[in-house]
Amino acid sequence: MxxxxxxxxxxxxIAAVEVLRRPELRGRPVVVGGDGDPAKRGVVSTASYEARAYGVHSGLPLRTAARRCPDAVFLPVDRxxxxxxxxxxxxxxxxxxxxxxxxxxxxxxxxxxxxxxxxxxxxxxxxxxxxxxxxxxxxxxxxxxxxxxxxxxxxxxxxxxTGETWFEVLGDRPADALWGIGTKTAKRLGDLGISTVGELAAAEPVVLAEAVGPTIGPWLVRLAQGRDDSPVSDAPHVPRSCGRETTYQHDLDDWRDVRREVAQLARRVAQDVADDGRNAARVIVKVRFAPFITQTHGRTLDTPVTEAHRIEEAALAALDMFTRRRPVRLLGVRAEFVR
Missing domain, CATH: 3.30.70.270 (Reverse transcriptase/Diguanylate cyclase domain)
Incomplete structure (x- = not known):
């Protein structure tokens, strides 16, 4: 090794690439997202450091970004x-x-x-x-x-x-400073009285296993101790899923429209699954209700499939698990492959 x-x-x-194409934007707040129109719905893909100073960051709604930084230059995504x-x-x-x-x-x-x-x-x-x-x-x-x-x-x-400087640099930092710990996990750890990297590193793996799961608990302790034995690999990335999603410029108020859109997205995902040549084992539907509340539900297939009608049926079954009937601003369908 x-x-x-x-x-x-x-x-x-992304912002740096755009500035190279447009040198006159250097030093100005630049926001890239959607089709570049902050009056439309969409989210920020990236923001220049000048825009980040105004609280603009990836995942922020474009309209919110425009309010926070009205002088920003908004550009469309060019994948x-x-x-x-x-x-x-x-x-x-x-x-x-x-x-x-x-x-x-x-x-x-x-x-x-x-x-x-x-x-x-x-x-x-x-x-x-x-x-x-x-x-x-x-x-x-x-x-x-x-x-x-x-x-x-x-x-x-x-x-x-390195391991020698790990706690000097990170010991007093919040647990979610670690790669792999998000806000939800950090909150669960906080409920256990663990708020810093040092406290998590000193936690008993058995105690955490009982609190957050037999696999996740000990892994969190190893993470906080700076331990990682995963190798650097140049093997081609194999995606675990494929998905499609759409943000609507006007809310979908009628659930019949929601079902129609989910069915259409599912058929597009089914085509992606077929093109990939792998089988789908589970279908997940994401719904973002107005103003910005996101929920997901999934349906595991009895047997892995590639057929479009089976994936569509699973997506609609997952959609039926949603009890809210509030206006919808975004829909997504994702198929997870057999691992």
Missing amino acids: ARWVLHVDLDQF EHYEAVSDQVMAALRSFGVVVEVLGWDEAFLAVDGDPEAMAREIRDRVRAATRLECSVGIGENKLQAKLATGFGKPAGIFRL
Whole structure:
């Protein structure tokens, strides 16, 4: 195994790519999301650092972003262009001849030996030369440490986090500072009197197993201790699911319209399942009620299928599990593949 893991993360990737195309926007608050019209419904895909200073962040409704930062420049999402630039970034990383695990458009892990800081500096230079984009690099003894280190290096910096410095850097930080712990899990831990990384690391795995589950409990303790034995792998990513969703510019008030839209989305997902050549084992329906309340329900299939009518039936059965009949602003259907 390589001695070090490096996590490379492009700084404000989508916004930075857009600024490269429009240099006159440099230094201005830029928000990318939807079709670029903040008067329409949609969410922020990314925001420049200048926009983030106003409280604009990924996942925020575009209308809210416009209220928080009325002087922002709003741009539409251009997936094909971002993918093309991402390919250039990943090619630059692979040019080092080491194992590269791609996490998405804008981040990847590398397994390296030798001087990790020197490698990190060379990575930043090659990415900049290939794309004119800046990146931050986290250095760790495992993927968890490297991933968290990157946040301390932003923007355009390098930071090393190891088992020796883990608690010095993270011990007093809230538990949800850890990669993999969200607000819900943090709240459950808070109910147990655990609020910091250090407190979670000192918790008894058996106690947590009883409180949050026999697998999740001990895993949370290992996470808080900075332990991670997952290897850096360049195996192609195999998606666990595929889905489609639509945000409606006007609320769907009639549940018959909701059923019709879910059926249509399910048929599109069924085509994606067939194109992928794998079987769907479970179908999940997401409903976002006005103003912004999101719920999901799922239906497990008796046997894995690819047939469109079976996936549509499962989606409608999942929809029937919703008891609310409030106006709907977003619908989504997702099929989970057999694992």
